[in-house]
Every structure is written in structure tokens, then in C-alpha cells.
Amino acid sequence: MEGFFRIFGKTVEEGAQTTICCAVAEEWENTTGLYFSDCVPKETSAAGMDDEAAARLWDVSERMVGLKS
Known part of the structure; x- marks a missing residue:
């Protein structure tokens, strides 16, 4: 699986860097x-x-997790 992400994206560690940076960087x-x-x-x-796409995504997400039928 690691090879797949190497070809098409980032490793897990690389993918986490922005989240970590935003969480700990005083400038942000x-x-x-x-x-x-x-x-x-x-x-x-x-x-x-x-905004319309966001509302549709929210609606679909609610239905997928069973919060809305």
C-alpha cells in the first residue's frame, strides 16, 4: 500500500505534516x-x-451515517 501512495500522493507521514504544522505553529x-x-x-x-455543493454533501453525509433518512 505504501507504494501506491508513493505513486499517487504522499506517505502518511508527509500527509500529516500540514495538520501538525497548523496545530503547533504559533504564527497560525x-x-x-x-x-x-x-x-x-x-x-x-x-x-x-x-455553498450548494456543500449543502448537498452535508445531506448525503447525514444519510450515509444514518442521521437522516
């Missing part, structure tokens, strides 16, 4: 609402700003 301690990639803030894609 009062920052909310930003998208981070590779330990730096990045522009959010148009799809990431689509």
Missing part, C-alpha cells in the same frame, strides 16, 4: 477559515466555495 494559532496545503495557506478552489 489565531487563524481560522483558511485552506492549507504543504504547511502554507492556499487559495480555495471555486468548488470549495460552492
